[in-house]
Amino acid sequence: MSAYRYMGKRLFFLIVVMLISNLIIQPLNVYALDDQLEGDSKEPEWTKKAEIVYRENTVEGKVYSDEEEKIIFTFENILSPGPSTPIVLYSDSELMLSTTYQEVYGDDFKNISFANENIGSIGISKIVFDYYYEDDIKKTKIYIYPKEALRYGENYSLNIDGSTFQTKSGESPKDIKVELFISDTAEYKIKQTYPENNASWCDEKRLKHDKTDDFVSDYFFIKITLYDENGNLELSNIASVKNIQVKPEGTDSNFLDSSFISKIESVQDAVYKQEKIDNFLFVKNTADKTATLYIPVKQLLSGTKYIVSIPSGVFYFPGDKYGNLSITWSFMTSTEPVVADVVTATVSEDYDEDEPIYIQGDFFYEDGIEDNKSVYIGEERAERVNVIEKTVLENGVEVVKKYLEVYLPDGSDRLRPGIYNIEVKNDFNHTTKILAVLSVVESGEYVPNEDYKIKKEEREGEVRASIDVSEDTLMLSSSYADDNYLKLDLDELMGEEVFLRKIKYTADKGDVLDILETKSTWADISLYKVRLDDNKTRDDIIIELGRINPTLEKSLKYKLFGKVIKSDFIKVSGENYKIDSVFLRIPFKNSSGKHLKVLRYDEATRNFYEEEFSVDLVEKRVNVKSISKGIFVVVEG
Known part of the structure; x- marks a missing residue:
């Protein structure tokens, strides 16, 4: 394929894309290397200073003339030109800016542009004329710099009015139009x-x-x-x-x-x-x-x-x-699935295999769990598993939660009476196992609605301990629902080792517990103006306080990658109630207290937010006041 084609007074053009290093990009300017090269066959000074890189196979296509005798260049593979990567025109004649062009346009280059039907026109920031000799003939390389980088995957037309250039004798070529497709280097x-x-x-x-x-x-x-x-x-x-x-x-x-x-x-x-x-x-x-x-x-x-x-x-x-x-x-x-709750914890041995149980949680890998039916009850694989979403009402707000819809094994794999672990597998290396979470009882036996034991009886109410998880619930007397002040030592009532503490009581519309103050090794928490949600007239208020389960804690630590955790994750949550504010005193560890932050995780938005706080350096605690419930944690960094 010929590199140039005869036209007019021996004008030939070929486009090549090249990178030019060590060249300072100036405001709009024209550079010419002229008189110093006259009669001199040496490499021009500009070429010596600037390193010119020729890339192999960047130009593919043909040169031809259309009916209007405009020169058309077609290319398939070309590096992206931009402010530091020019298009280069070759001519076998000595060219310069035409006198007519300078009189009409000055140095604005308004009649040269890269046109794109999606983006519009991109102007020119600079033209460099580089003169050289070949077979004792003085020739020209013209470097044309777009103002912006041309985008990959786009077609452009480089349009140059023929009157832009002229030879020494004052003759100009026809209009030039170059069709370009910008692509990655093949x-x-x-x-x-x-x-x-x-x-x-x-x-x-x-x-x-x-x-x-x-x-x-x-x-x-x-x-x-x-x-x-x-x-x-x-x-x-x-x-x-x-x-x-x-x-x-x-x-x-x-x-x-x-x-x-x-x-x-x-x-x-x-x-x-x-x-x-x-x-x-x-x-x-x-x-x-x-x-x-x-x-x-x-x-x-x-x-x-x-x-x-x-x-x-x-x-x-x-x-x-x-x-x-x-x-x-x-x-x-990948990540481990989070299992927060098994909705149906007890079934009869003659269970209906077409009636699923539900596991509420998060980070379920749909393809892995559904395709491989990778939920195990004991040693048996579930008959079928679907990942679904449900909208539930939580703290008066509609929240979308994820569930596993699990169909229990049938046929020869049918579950016999006993207590079963449930294991959820996203893949071979990312699994979560919940111990002793499903009970299968003999047919005809009473299936309990609660899975708890009575831990103690106190003046404030009955303390119930969950059999399966580290969770205690104080069944608070309803007489406190409209009280001015109530103080509870949760460590004494439930024990320091219990992760999640719940307080449950029945309240009527208009009941307000002005201050509920709780004490614990893990965090002192005070709730102000505890009352039913606005849309309730009578319901059970369930207040959840304390540490979170290890599985949820692990998933939240992933979200805080790059932060150094300096406290336990402390939960203030629950159902059917609202507050004016909450005050927490959270111990921090392994820190001077100088670079701390307190973050609150919102379970509805699934995002962390910074909270205002003060530091008690003597007791090594942070004091936090917030108007919102959530999961609080002290971090550094």
């Missing part, structure tokens, strides 16, 4: 990444090398595979891999495991070292015409989004000095 085309871009529920514990060998068995890897049609794609050098970043979203922690790279670098024998690179780091597949880079990573965290960034220049083809453009993709790792 040489560095990605076939796939693993995990895939935007993938979710990736089991971070199974990110192992495809080859089973002692050299890689102790490491974890993600990978990227590129097309390598001619088998000549190369890794620039092994050290460049250390510049790759694998970061949890929103943090500066890099989970790239550079120890694996150092392990290869430490190999003294050059042949043996290259063998390790070829087998385990940068692996060619001649049959598939691909090359795969295995990126070593540290053990990734579950329930975390990771951003992978490969800088430019890690891969290259022969003759391409700069190599690949930067590459970025992201993925999300």
Whole structure:
């Protein structure tokens, strides 16, 4: 294919995209290298100062004239031009800005633009004329810089009015129109990444090398595979891999495991070292015409989004000095399911297999749980499992919650009378087991509505202890519903070891408990103006106070990645009531108290919010006053 075509007074143009380093981008200007080159065959001074990079195979297409004799250039593969990456026109004549152009337009370049039907027109910020000699003929390279970077995947027309340029004799070419399609360089085309871009529920514990060998068995890897049609794609050098970043979203922690790279670098024998690179780091597949880079990573965290960034220049083809453009993709790792409650805790042995039980929770991996029926009751797998959502009323607000709709085993796997654990599996490595949570009783036996025992009787009311979970409930006398002040020592009533403490009593519309003050080792909590929700006339108020269960605590810690937890998670929640405010005194640990924050997790919005607080350095507690219920925690950082 000819690089230029005759037109008018020996004017030929060919577009090439190139990167020019060490060139200062000025405001709108015209640069010319003229008189110093007259009769001189040496390389021009401007070319010596600026490094010019020619990229192989960036220009593909043909040059032809249409009926109006406009020169049309068609390209398929071209690097994205922008403020520092020009389009370059070649002419076999000496060209300059025309006298007519300067009189009409000055140096505004208003008659040169990149047109796009979706975006509009993009102007020109600079033109550089670079003169050179070829076969004793003075020729011109014209660098045209767009004001903005042209977008990948878009078609543009570079439109240049013919009167823009002229030869020394004053003659101008016809109008020029160049059709461009901006695409990634074909040489560095990605076939796939693993995990895939935007993938979710990736089991971070199974990110192992495809080859089973002692050299890689102790490491974890993600990978990227590129097309390598001619088998000549190369890794620039092994050290460049250390510049790759694998970061949890929103943090500066890099989970790239550079120890694996150092392990290869430490190999003294050059042949043996290259063998390790070829087998385990940068692996060619001649049959598939691909090359795969295995990126070593540290053990990734579950329930975390990771951003992978490969800088430019890690891969290259022969003759391409700069190599690949930067590459970025992201993925999300799996997490353990959270099981908050089993709605139906007791069934008869002659249960209807078409009547499900419900498990309320969160972080359920639908594909894993539904497809694999991966809920186990004891040793038996559930007959069928669906992940569903229900809208429930909580604290007077409609909240959407997730449930597992679990159909119990049938046939030869049917459950016999007994107490069963329930295990929910998102995948092999992410499971949650709840002990002794489902009872199957013999047919005809009384099926209790409550699963508790009476722990003690006090003046304030009866204390009931849950049999299955660390939860006690004070059945408070209704006489306190409209009282001025009530103080309760929850550690004495229920014991320090109990995680969640509940206070339950019946209230009527208009009843107000002005101050409910509770004491505990874990946190002192006072509620002000406790009363029924506005839409209630008579109902049971259920106040939940204290620590949260370990499974929920684990999931909230994932949400606070990058923060240092300095206290227990303290819950102030419940049903059917509202308050004016809540005051908490929460102990903190392992901190000077100088860089603390108090966060409140809202169960309705599933977000954390900062709360105002003061610090008691003597007792090592924070004092928090809030107008909202939620789960409170002290953090640092």
